[in-house]
Amino acid sequence: MEPGDTKPPLTQLRRGVIEFCVLSLLEREPMYAIDLVKRLAEVEALATTEGTIYPLLSRLRRDDLVTTQWQESTSGPPRRYYSITSGGATAIDAFLGEWASFVEGVDQLLRTGARSGR
Numbered sequence: 598m599e600p601g602d603t604k605p606p607l608t609q610l611r612r613g614v615i616e617f618c619v620l621s622l623l624e625r626e627p628m629y630a631i632d633l634v635k636r637l638a639e640v641e642a643l644a645t646t647e648g649t650i651y652p653l654l655s656r657l658r659r660d661d662l663v664t665t666q667w668q669e670s671t672s673g674p675p676r677r678y679y680s681i682t683s684g685g686a687t688a689i690d691a692f693l694g695e696w697a698s699f700v701e702g703v704d705q706l707l708r709t710g711a712r713s714g715r
Contacts, residue, residue: 607642616653617692618643623663623681624689630654630679654679662688 615637622628622636630650638644657663662685667675681689 611643611645614696615643615645615649616657617689617696619650619653619657620662620681620685620689623679624686627666627678627680629676633679657685660684 618637619633622633628636630647633654634645634647634650637650654663658665658679661682663679664682665677665679668678670676
């Protein structure tokens with residue numbers, strides 16, 4: 598959290614990783630935006646809203662990390678389903694390598710030094 602920033606630390610962390618969580622979900626299967634919101638909500642720290650997911654999906658699409666396909670729905674109008682592209686898969690691979698190192702470093706600092714001065 599930056600000095601003067603009033604957002605909770607988890608909000609900042611979620612903002613930094615949610616796109617990779619979305620890509621990971623899409624790597625398993627194509628999904629509709631509302632399904633993504635529901636799946637993310639299964640992990641309390643990742644719960645988000647449609648107001649967040651739609652702009653994120655639009656950006657991922659512009660960046661060629663996801664692609665879309667319209668599918669008929671039995672319960673209403675056609676739905677746009679999102680699928681990961683090869684660029685999205687590459688982005689996840691790069692993130693996973695950095696994530697492991699990041700988590701290890703943070704864990705190490707939290708275990709060894711951050712609280713020892715109190």
